[in-house]
Amino acid sequence: MRQLNNIKRGWPDAQIEVVVHGKALNLLVTGKSTQADAIKELQAKGVIFAACENTMKRAKVEKSQLLPGVPTVPMGIGEIVTKQEEGWSYIKF
Amino acid sequence: MRQLNNIKRGWPDAQIEVVVHGKALNLLVTGKSTQADAIKELQAKGVIFAACENTMKRAKVEKSQLLPGVPTVPMGIGEIVTKQEEGWSYIKF
Amino acid sequence: MRQLNNIKRGWPDAQIEVVVHGKALNLLVTGKSTQADAIKELQAKGVIFAACENTMKRAKVEKSQLLPGVPTVPMGIGEIVTKQEEGWSYIKF
Numbered sequence: 001m002r003q004l005n006n007i008k009r010g011w012p013d014a015q016i017e018v019v020v021h022g023k024a025l026n027l028l029v030t031g032k033s034t035q036a037d038a039i040k041e042l043q044a045k046g047v048i049f050a051a052c053e054n055t056m057k058r059a060k061v062e063k064s065q066l067l068p069g070v071p072t073v074p075m076g077i078g079e080i081v082t083k084q085e086e087g088w089s090y091i092k093f
Numbered sequence: 094m095r096q097l098n099n100i101k102r103g104w105p106d107a108q109i110e111v112v113v114h115g116k117a118l119n120l121l122v123t124g125k126s127t128q129a130d131a132i133k134e135l136q137a138k139g140v141i142f143a144a145c146e147n148t149m150k151r152a153k154v155e156k157s158q159l160l161p162g163v164p165t166v167p168m169g170i171g172e173i174v175t176k177q178e179e180g181w182s183y184i185k186f
Numbered sequence: 187m188r189q190l191n192n193i194k195r196g197w198p199d200a201q202i203e204v205v206v207h208g209k210a211l212n213l214l215v216t217g218k219s220t221q222a223d224a225i226k227e228l229q230a231k232g233v234i235f236a237a238c239e240n241t242m243k244r245a246k247v248e249k250s251q252l253l254p255g256v257p258t259v260p261m262g263i264g265e266i267v268t269k270q271e272e273g274w275s276y277i278k279f
Contacts, residue, residue: 003208003263006240010261022096054099075103077096077184084182089270091263092185092278115189147192168196170189170277177275185278 001038003093008045017083021052021076025059028070036067043069052076094131096186101138110176114145114169118152121163129160136162145169187224189279194231203269207238207262211245214256222253229255238262 007014026032028051033039039049051072056062063072073079084090100107119125121144126132132142144165149155156165166172177183193200212218214237219225225235237258242248249258259265270276 006261007263007267010264014267075099077100078103080184081100081107081182089267090183090276091266168192170193171196173277174193174200174275183276 001035001042004042004047005038008042008047012045015046015088017048017050017079017088019050019052019073019076019079019083021055025051025055025061028066029061030065030067033067039067050076050079052079094128094135097135097140098131101135101140105138108139108181110141110143110172110181112143112145112166112169112172114148118144118148118154121159122154123158123160126160132160143169143172145172187221187228190228190233191224194228194233198231201232201274203234203236203265203274205236205238205259205262205265207241211237211241211247214252215247216251216253219253225253226255236262236265238265 004016004018007016020028027035027039028049030036043049049067049070051061051066051070053072053074055076056072066072080090097109097111100109113121120128120132121142123129136142142160142163144154144159144163146165146167148169149165159165173183190202190204193202206214213221213225214235216222229235235253235256237247237252237256239258239260241262242258252258266276
């Protein structure tokens with residue numbers, strides 16, 4: 001979260017999408033996320049946090065359990081590939 | 094392996110090459126791999142698993158010890174760079 | 187370091203920049219780095235090791251504490267994004 005805030009401070013217009021999949025999913029689950037406030041602030045600055053539907057199925061997490069304003073993508077990894085093909089840069093956290 | 098299966102299920106025609114180097118090499122070594130069956134299934138779907146020759150030299154692994162159908166590349170990292178230069182997307186596992 | 191040496195041995199003309207941020211910063215701090223000799227050798231071969239200024243501020247590390255020949259970049263992650271936009275390939279270590 002600190003790194004995302006750093007980017008937004010340095011580059012206010014940067015488009016950022018954080019694709020959350022695998023073990024990280026709880027980051028986006030209401031009542032389980034330890035970062036809900038930081039995520040809300042980053043969302044207000046335009047950062048998108050997206051949840052992987054494959055991970056959600058496996059973890060039995062419903063869309064209604066996600067934090068407000070969190071869209072889903074069918075495959076987290078597919079989303080990362082697609083974005084790279086569109087010219088987005090990739091950072092692995 | 095689950096993630097690779099997810100991609101192939103969502104995108105059956107996706108070209109995937111998994112470059113295995115460093116500590117992960119045993120994944121591709123006969124008798125040491127815990128994923129030999131899953132790898133065989135993914136290979137049947139067209140996924141390429143390639144072993145880094147630099148890592149093999151260091152680990153004293155011969156080509157004959159690799160799982161069936163596993164090609165080698167001279168430098169794992171070099172392969173990743175080359176593929177990106179050819180337009181492939183990169184995912185770090 | 188071994189991987190960087192492998193690349194330089196295979197591709198002597200490869201341009202390599204290692205962006206060091208977060209927990210890895212001590213790698214570039216005089217008196218704290220366990221890799222100072224290896225870094226010096228790689229620098230002599232043209233590899234650039236760059237330190238993230240955001241990380242430095244947080245860790246209270248001054249430029250004068252960095253190993254010789256280590257430039258800084260304002261944001262480590264910003265540098266990685268910029269380089270990818272310029273066509274550089276990305277490897278996450």
